[in-house]
């Protein structure tokens with residue numbers, strides 16, 4: 476029995492969904508609405524005390540951390556391998572995932588929370604929001620939500636995040652000018668991670684990631700978007716975020 480607790484099929488939630496679908500593994504989808512604070516309910520926190528999404532249940536095992544869940548999925552189930560067999564390419568795959576998760580992702584997340592998440596929840600009843608904030612299990616996440624809800628991101632911090640994301644996008648563009656996929660010659664977890672982190676980049680930072688400036692990035696995003704597993708995964712979206720991939724259809 477596999478259950479995946481996830482939000483929209485993007486960013487960290489999109490990664491394990493896509494790995495499961497690529498491998499043809501059946502799972503029960505448990506939509507966990509980040510904007511309704513479903514990740515802070517006592518039931519969810521009993522499974523994942525960090526209050527972060529996603530969480531995967533496999534029989535009696537509880538798995539957290541999206542990239543490491545993808546590695547588990549690749550190890551535990553039949554289906555096409557999602558990691559290169561060549562040792563250098565496998566190292567390169569891990570290096571990309573580490574970069575995306577530890578450097579690029581947090582900066583992209585700050586931009587996303589200031590542009591999308593904050594405005595989407597800010598209009599709610601202030602008392603309801605205060606109660607939701609009080610239920611957040613860790614000081615770090617409570618601070619992140621306060622920054623988004625009360626619009627406390629400074630222009631300096633946002634500029635630094637934009638600089639980091641632009642730098643990461645350029646590294647991806649350069650890597651994809653040499654090989655078809657991020658880790659080398661086969662589609663891997665690095666591409667799944669990268670797609671989930673970068674699909675909206677041409678919309679979020681159009682001046683940095685235009686098709687003219689980054690043709691390889693665009694070619695790569697379109698090829699990944701066209702995969703049947705990605706189509707199936709994105710059909711699980713419930714919010715207008717699903718519309719954000721429309722430009723990849725052209």
Ligand SMILES: N[C@@H](CCC(=O)N[C@@H](CS)C(=O)NCC(=O)O)C(=O)O
Nearest residue numbers: 486487526527528529540541542616
């Ligand atoms: N390192 C974790 C990060 C998970 C994470 O930050 N998830 C975000 C959504 S993309 C989340 O659950 N945020 C909810 C919250 O902070 O309340 C992973 O890769 O699974």
